[in-house]
Amino acid sequence: MNTHEKLAALEECMDIEPGSLQPDMKLEDIEEWDSLAALSYVVLMGDEFKKTVRATQIRDFKTVQDILDTMKPDE
Amino acid sequence: MPYLEFLNISIAALAGCTPTPVQTLEAVKLSIPDKVIAFQKLTGVKERHISLSRQTAVDLGCSAAKRAMDSIGWGPESLDGIIFLSQTPDFNAGTGNSFLAHYILGLRNNAFAFDIPLACSSFPYGLSVAASLLQQQHIRRLLVISGDSQWHFYPDGNPVAYPNSAFMFGESATALLLERDENAKPIIISLNTDGSGYKYLYNPLGGVRNAWISMKNILLPNGDIFTSSGKFGYMDGIEIMNFSITTVVDSIREFLQTHAVSFDDYDGLVLHQANLKIVKTIAKRLGVGLEKVPLSLDHYGNTSGASTPFTMVTAYAGQDREELALLCCAFGTGLSWGIASLTVRPKCIVPVFCSDDRFVEADAKPAPQP
Structure with a gap:
């Protein structure tokens, strides 16, 4: 997945218009980044990257970029 | 095992x-x-x-x-x-x-x-x-x-x-x-526990341990703040999702491998009706078509401990088959989960x-x- 595809996948998780997310956006300003979106993100990470996300990791996310950084297979 | x-x-x-x-x-x-x-x-x-x-x-x-x-x-x-x-x-x-x-x-x-x-x-x-x-x-x-x-x-x-x-x-x-x-x-059952997950789905104020507490907000072992409101308990949605779609799925796979069977050997996969997202994700990860995974949650909601056998009732009562081979999996608070492989005759099931x-x-x- 390239950055564009990752952003599109996150937009789907948050159920918002394609193209509305930018990497430098603060999550606290995005109303749609809620517990429901976080659950969709957890499922996405398992399906696409075979990764298990911990709740503590999600609590530490500050920006969209922080989420993007996790969207890759385990090294 | x-x-x-x-x-x-x-x-x-x-x-x-x-x-x-x-x-x-x-x-x-x-x-x-x-x-x-x-x-x-x-x-x-x-x-x-x-x-x-x-x-x-x-x-x-x-x-x-x-x-x-x-x-x-x-x-x-x-x-x-x-x-x-x-x-x-x-x-x-x-x-x-x-x-x-x-x-x-x-x-x-x-x-x-x-x-x-x-x-x-x-x-x-x-x-x-x-x-x-x-x-x-x-x-x-x-x-x-x-x-x-x-x-x-x-x-x-x-x-x-x-x-x-x-x-x-x-x-x-x-x-x-x-x-x-x-x-x-034959009936074959596996029973599983992850006690470390007690803190992801429970009522921290429901029993004896914290019965002395009178404040409204308390800090939980996982860092979350729990606000006491009536009788509702606490759930860490992320960890419960992880548990349901990873741990439970792995256990079902292991169960099938150990007994050298596949979903072709079963007429249905009856899952605890936690919620639609969890049921669908488990089925998808196991590669089981949704036509083999009955739902009762759409009309009855998540009915807790009864939901697995209740789904057998809603799905199979009155079916025109001599018998059905079912793989049932129930999971929840504990964390606790179990898998049962069993055979049921639809004529023994009373309609809801x-x-x-x-x-x-x-x-x-x-x-x-x-």
């Missing part, structure tokens, strides 16, 4: 009962916040049954038990014991629901009764305990009731007037009659019915004025 294998136990009857009052999402939509509506995409619950006359798990469970016993002509004197799977006792935990059911149904005094207070994972546990007891020469017929009550979580016992909770849970109870049968097909019956003797009544 402690697999339990039973070669001589068969399901004689299975019945499922639900309270009559139906609450549809459509009808409550206008009075609940958009956030809750959005949540419905995850839960998949379109309608649910919750008692408005304060029926308890005992009331619903006994209705189901009577119907199951009538369907095969088993009188109460023929039962050697009753196991009640519930986390919502009518009274205190020690005065188990099983004792009330023993009395209401009229079992012999030398028939045993005890409760297993498990939550959503209870079905394979109850089945394994009953099947183990049935290995005893003098125990031939057992009743296993599953059921939890939901209405009491809502202020004034009225779920219709409480708009901020998710439209997710419903009420049902099932009665499973088991007997020893030398011609039975509604009941308004209540055991009024035990109701509190105003004391007479002096």
